Amino acid sequence: MTAEAGRDGALPDARPDSLVLRLTPDFALPYVQLARLDRPAGWQLLLAPCWWSAALAGDAVHRGPDLRHLLLFLIGAIAMRGAGCTYNDILDRDLDAGVARTRGRPLPSGRVSPRAAALFLAAQALVGLVALVAFNRFSIGLGLASLIVVAIYPLTKRVTSWPQAALGLAFSWGALMGWSARFGALGAPALLLYAAAFCWTIGYDTIYALQDARDDAIVGIKSTARLFGRHARLGVGAFYLLTALLAQAALLAAGGGWIAELGWAAFAAHLVWQLSKVEGASEKTALMLFRANRDAGLLLFLGFAVEGWTRAALG
Incomplete structure (x- = not known):
């Protein structure tokens, strides 16, 4: 794998002062960008439903989340988010060349070849597989099934506005995994949490897509940001409302208590705050709001986790 050296490939939506970029040698920079390691919000959002589900499963048995599971989900989320982004960039390299925000990515800019990207994709997928096989058999099968959805996603923007x-x-799959990792099966709380995470993802990714709506229209990329148009806040608000209601239903189904409810309330309040900023949001504001969902997800996780830890401590 070879790539041009130098920092001229810095991307506009990365944090130039990030520790990852400062520590990355020049030859490895294009691969860090392919895996989006310089933009951690993606893996953090992929991780959130995994941790929610692990914590909610702990609440159901009056315990906190399994710390080993949390670590495995962390490794898997970083690896598989990177693999998914690399796969997406391989398929979208021609489309990315026509969008201002993405034309500097390693593949459309020519800093990495498609073959090198494919090899890097395989290496990341292998790391994800190693993390997956540490779970029970049901969870392994469930995790492998997610690859079908992951494979289809990059193609959808060509044929649908959704x-x-x-x-x-794809990004909500962890809401099933955390529950199955503890119980070796699925239950109503996991399914409700999956539906909540599904709606949450549509909401925050619509906000993210606001950055590219103009260029997407030129190159023919479809998105909910383009579909909702001037009614973006209403569209995002509808999905955020469903998110909050479904998360509450999952919490009640698992028998969560008042500490978990506080976490849910903080999560819901964060979604309301985001909505207050969406109308007429600039590209910079849209990116800030998208990234802020890391904090929203952490608030819900902490509510679930502290509930379980408290119950375990009180016997």
């Missing part, structure tokens, strides 16, 4: 829904199916 690629965010396809992303939601």
Whole structure:
């Protein structure tokens, strides 16, 4: 794998002062960008439903989340988000060349060849597989099934205005995995949490897509941001409302208590705050709001987790 050295490939939506970029040698920079390691919000959002589900499963048995499971989900989320982004970039390299925000990515800019990207994709997928096989058999099969959705997602933006829904199916899968990792089966709380995460993903990815709506229209990329148009806040608000209601239903189904409810309330309040900023949002504001969902997801996880830890401590 070879790539041009130098920092001229810095991307506009990365944090130039990030520790990852400062520590990355020049030859490895294009691969860090392919895996989006310089933009951690993606893996953090993929991780959130995994941790929610692990914590909610702990609440159901009056315990906190399994710390080993949390670590495995962390490794898997970083690896598989990177693999998914690399796969997406391989398929979208021609489309990315026509969008201002993405034309500097390693593949459309020519800093990495498609063959090198494919090899890098395989290496990341292998790391994800190693993390997956540490779970029970049911969870291994469930995790492998997610690859079908992951494979389809990059193609949806060419044929439907709802690629965010396809992303939601993939990014929400962890809401099933955390529950199955503890119980070796699925239950109503996990399914409700999956539906909540699905709606949440559509909401925050619509906000993210606001950055590219103008260029997407030129190159023919479809999105909910383009579909909702001037009514973007209403569209995002509808999905955020469903998110809050479904998360509450999952919490009640698992028998969560008042601490978990506080986490849910903080999560819901964060979604309301985002909606207050969406109307007429600039590209910079849209990116800020998208990234802020990391904090929203952490609030819900902490509510679930502290509930379980408290119950375990009190016997």
